[in-house]
Amino acid sequence: MSKKRKREVDIELVQVYEQLADEDETTRLKAAHTLVSKIFKPGVTSDEQTRTILTRLFRGLCSGRKAARLGFSVALTELLSQLSSDPSVGEELSATAIIDILESQTVAEGGTSRQDERDHYFGRVFAADAVLKSGMLFQKPHQDQWLRVLSLLCALAIKKPWLRQECGWLLATCIASSSGETAQAFAVDAIETLSTNKLIRTPEGVAIWLTTVRVFPHAKLPKSTWKHGDPLARKDVALLADTLKDARTQPEADPDSEAQGSARWSANLHFAWDVVLGELIRDFPTTVDGDKNGTNGTKKNERITFEMFWKKVVDESLFSSASSSERKAWGFALWKKTLETAPRELLQSTFTPQATSCLANSLKSSERHLQRHALKVSQAFPTRFAAPDTDVPSQGFTGACIRALLQSVSYGDFDLITKSKTMQSLVDVNDEGILMAIASALASLATEATPDEDEKQLLTRQKALINLQYKVVTASLRNAEHNEPSGNSERALAARSIMKVWVQDASTSTHSESLKTYKAHFAPKLMGDAREFMKERLTLGFEQALRLGAYGCRILRDTVLVIHSMEKQHKLTSIMFEEDVGHLVRQAWQRLKSFSLSFDAASKTSSTKSGSGKAVKDSVSGLDEESFPTHIDGVCLLFCLVLFQIYTGEHDAVEILQDLLDSQASWTDGKEKKVVDEQGGEPADAMMEIILSFASRPSKFLKRITVQIFDAFAPHVTRIGLESLTRILAAKENAQGQQEMFQADDVDMQDGEDASTDQEEGSLGSDVEVESIANDASHLEDAKSASSSDEDDSGDEDETGDEDEELAAFDAALASALGTRRLDQNDVAAADDESESSSDADMDDDEMMELDSKLAEVFRGRNEQSSKNKKKEAKDAKENVVNFKNRVLDLMESYLKHQQQNPLCIHLILPLLRLVRTTQTKQLADRGFNTLQQYWGRCKGSNVPTLSTESEAQEATDILQSIHEEACMESPSAHSTATSHTSILLVKTLVESDAANIGSIVEIYAATRLRQLTDPKCRVLPGFFTDWNNWCQTAKGKLAG
Known part of the structure; x- marks a missing residue:
């Protein structure tokens, strides 16, 4: 019976041992619980059986099978913990016996393979870890066995340096988690043992020492271990640097003062760096303010500060030019950890020139390992940005980061040089406060003059700063576009602040020397090319701002009005323009200010009448979103655009300003008298020529603003105004067409x-x-010489430089x-006096x-x-x-989108159809077809142009007839499709206006059918009549009723 029972126990143990090696953590933990709660029962299981189980567990730690070390380590730790608290345990299970088992079972037998030997070394580490975690040596003080464990670990660390970090980590964590007098004595023993084995001046020794001092501040440690009694002593900073990077220094007169390195490298950052970094962070308030308790403060002040640590131990050691890529990777790992854990006040010290230069070089390095570590650091920068940096001197961490990164590439394009998205990631934040901090940092950098900087370097620096400011503008406006306003807060504050500075410098740069009281935003001066670059970025910023609708219009208006504020302060008009131009400009400012006041008053009224949610939105935007853009909005945008161009050096805009003032005056007079001009058009038609003069220029900003201005005038534009658009579509796509369009x-x-x-x-x-x-x-030659002389005398400069070079x-x-x-001028007279004998020379x-x-x-x-x-x-x-x-x-x-039911929309159909048929540019043909397709797609049901008069119905009938003529012409398939659908659109429009129009519609379709049958030149497709028949089936019920 006893043999049968023993057999059953053995089978159960075998199953438990198998499960302890399972790769599933849940299975391992369940097996460990089974072992310590069911199989091992205190007072029931004999000491011999327990010893057998312990031997098996220690031996299992030396197995490389699956996850055996993890499972057996957990089971052994729990079993030793129970044994240490069991008073009935005999001598066979004493601490001495257990350490004996550990030592005997973790030694490889002779003649084993190298892998088996490595497994046993790992087993010894895991076994020591289980013994220390169980606390068996601390519950009943066993100093002699503690010393045996220390000796085993030190011997293993010396014999196998690649296990030294693991051995040190066991001791450091054991000391950190212990307390009491016994633990303090054991910690002192650990320090002394490390010193005896010459392992104290290693990263592990530093970590264990600092951990002991932190946990047991009153422990009496050996004074001779460190030259100045502390590994963080200011005078031993060089030794600390060599020790932490695990490098043996050159032998000195005192061999005990050198670092005891292992000359082996690990891909992971040594845990000692965490301990040192944590200690410096804890000392930070003390090292800054001083300790008021006296003695402790004096001792702390003898330690290195974080700034000194970073400069000497990290920057000049890990990031030095002579440092290996592996140690630079350590530096980046430490930098990342510092960014994640250190107070923001300390982080500014990490942006040393050598560290940031190493970062920039590593980001573009071909070494993947180094590049990956550098990338992780760059990705951690924006996580520590904060809005309060806006009001801190030099913008705190935000300013230090941006300044250091730009200086590391000599103010070049950091992202382009390093092939990364570092700078882009810094501004891609959804926090307007942080963007304001970045904007302030860039503004501060722009006003800093760099000594010994030539013009080329100055231009590069200014362009880099402007480009970064533009990225901030786009991020701020993008946030405003995607985020709803909250409360009374303003949106896009960073973008507004930057663009207001830009518009000042762009409008005054050429005359800044004449403005004695003007404070420049770029030092020492804004270069001409940088000014043009700024102007380009400013227009792009305006373009993106206008995507916000009414609020974008307000941003543009407020930005341009900054010029008017400067006008009052610096008298820009009298400096920049002659009297007649200045008079026009002053008139324009008066008009623009009156429009602005009208906008604000209208927005306040609409906000008051609206509901609470809508009121908040309107009060934030400053304009009524639902009615935008109104006629006043269009005039305001036009004045803003023209004034901006005039002040930024585009003097051709002066003529446009004169036309704008005249047109706006005609508009006002026409509305008051309710009359139209002599040609029968509305004053809005005159605005069309101004709009087209801007639309003809290739600019994203002008493209967007002209559309918004046109939308504002669209309800008032007559057929005459639309003809100015259709006339352009009919122009030939060559020099002749260009001549016709641009006159x-x-x-x-x-x-x-x-x-x-x-x-x-x-x-x-x-x-x-x-x-x-x-x-x-x-x-x-004579003619050219004479011509050249005449040109010099008259000073005529009409010929271009390219033509002169060709001639x-x-x-x-x-x-x-x-x-x-x-011949030059001096040769002409001499040539007249010479005889013709030279030209009469005979030639064979x-x-x-x-x-x-x-x-x-x-x-x-x-x-x-x-x-x-x-x-x-x-x-x-x-x-x-x-x-x-x-x-x-x-x-x-x-126009077709916003004026969908306007009867004038049908007048745009024919020009678009002809464009699709006649253009040689496929992109234009596709664009014209898509425009028509979107229009007829929106005209569903009764949502068609409204024909309110007989003349409008007759015009629609004529257009339908013309569409049928287009359908009969030879054309691409897109044109045929468009003619069919637009014909049905006109049919629906006419029938919706008056069902009696169906008669004339049928006659037109019948005539087209007859032409299809009798005219060999007719190219109408069968689908044209298929669509007509389908519509007839749909409309039959309505017409019959």
Whole structure:
């Protein structure tokens, strides 16, 4: 019976041992619980059986099978913990016996493989860990066994340096989790044992010492261990640096004062760095303010500060130029940990020039391991940004970070140089307070003058700062676009503050020297190229702001009004403009201010009448979102745009300003008198030419603002105004079309001259007479010399630089072929006095043939260059026309979207259909088709243009007839589809207006069917009538009723 019972126990144990090695943590913990609660029963299980179980557990720690070490370690720790609290345990299970088992079972037998030997070394570490965690040596003090464990661990650390960190970590965690006098004595024993084995000046020794001092501040540690009694002593900072980076120093006179390194590297940061960093963070208030308790404060003040630690131990050690990539990786790991744990007041010290330079170089390094660590550091920067940095000197951590990163790449494009998104990640935050802190930091950097900086470096620095400011602007406006306003808070504060500074510098930079009281925002001065770069970024910022609708209009208005505030303070108008221009500008400011006041008053009224939620939104936006854009909004935007262009150096805008003032005055008079102009158009039609003058320019800002201005005037635009749009769509996509659109009246004459010149040049061949060519060339040189003299006398500068260069190159080539040189003014008089004998010199046939070929080559090159120029001009002309047509399509799309039921919408259908059919640019054809498709897609049910008069119905009928004519023409499939759908749209519009119109509609379709059957040139597709039949089936019930 006893044998059977024993057999059952053995089987159960085998199952438990198997489960302890399972890779599933739950299974391992369940097996450990079974072992210590069911199999082992205090007072029941014999000492011999318990010893057998312990032996098996110690031996299992040396197994590399699955997760055996983890499971057996947990079971052994719990079993030892129960044994230490059991008073009935005999000598066979005493602390001495258990340490004996540990020592005997974790030694590899002779002749084993290297892997088996490694397994036993790991087993000894896990076994010691289980003994220490169980607390068996502390409940009943066993100092002799504690010393045995220390000796085992020290011997293992010396014999196998790659296990030294694990051994040190066991002792450090054991001391950190213990308390009492016994634990204090044991900690002192650990320090003495490490010192005896020359392991105290290692990272593990530093960590254990600092842990002991922290847990047991009154422990009497050996004074001779550290030269100044503390590993963090100020005078031993060099030794600390060598010790923590685990490097053995050069032998000194005192061999005990050198670092006892292992010269082995681990990919993970040593735990000693955590201990040292934690100690310095705890000392931070003391090292800054001093300890008021006397003795302790004096001792603490003898320690290194965090700033000194980072400079000496990290920056000059781990990040030094001679440091290996592995130690630099340690530095980045420590930097990341510091960013995660240290107070923000300490973090500014980490941005040393050497550390940030190493970061920049490592981000673009080909070493993946180093690059990965550097990337983790860069990603941790924005996590410590905070809004309060805005009011801190130099913007605290935020300012230090941005300044250091920019300086590390000499104010270049950090993201481009390092091939990362570091700077972008800094500004991609959804916190306006942080963006304000970043904006303040960049503004502070802009006013700092750098000594010994040449103009090229200054320009690079200013462009880098402007580019970063633009990123802040886009992030701020993006947040305002996606986030709803809360309370009375303003949105996009960072963007507004930056753009207000920009508009000041952009409008005053060229006259800043004349403004004695003006305080520049860039030191020592804003460079011209930087000013243009700023102006470009400012317009892009305006473009993004206008996406916010009414609030964006307010941002633009407030930003431009900053110029007016400067006008009052610095008298800009009298400095920048002549009297007549200044008078126009002053009128414009008066108009703009009156509109602004009207806006604010209207918004306050609408906010008061609205509900609470809507009132808050309107009060924040400053404009009524539902009615935006109104006519007043459009006029305000126009004045803002024109004034901005005038003050930023675009003096062509002065003529537009005059037209704008006249048109706005006509609008006011027309509304008061309720009359239209002489041609029958509304004053809004006159605004169309101004809008188109801006729309023709390739600019994202002008593209968006012209659409919003057009939307404001769209309800008041008449058919005459829309014809200015359709006329552009009908223009040819070549130089002739460009001439028609931009009214270049002199192009015909210039083209004729060019053609004549080309014909004359082309008639010259290789068989031309030499004397004739030479004579013509001589006259050409004389003519050019005389022309040059006339131009110098008159000072005429109409010819472009490119043409001058081409003529000079041609003259040089011709002179080279003739064996002469170009004549200047001094040569002309001398040439008249010379006899003709030099030109009458005889030439033999070979010389004449050689000269003939040279001259032919010169004129051939001239013709080729002229041909290239004409091709380029034709290409540019086509691009200009296509760009202009795209801008017009933007306006048409907006009109068809917002004025969907306006009867004038149907007048845009034919021009769009003709564009789809006639254009040679596929992009325009697709765009025109999509515009029509979106329009007829929105016109569902009764949501069609409203025809309120008979004349409008007749115009719709005529347009329907024209659409049928378009359908009969040969055209691409998109055009055929569009004609069919727009025809049905016109049918629905006419029927919705008056069901009696169905008669004329049927007649038009019948005529088209007849033409399809009888006219061989008719190309109408069958689908055209299929759509008509489908509509007839749908509308039958309504018409019959």
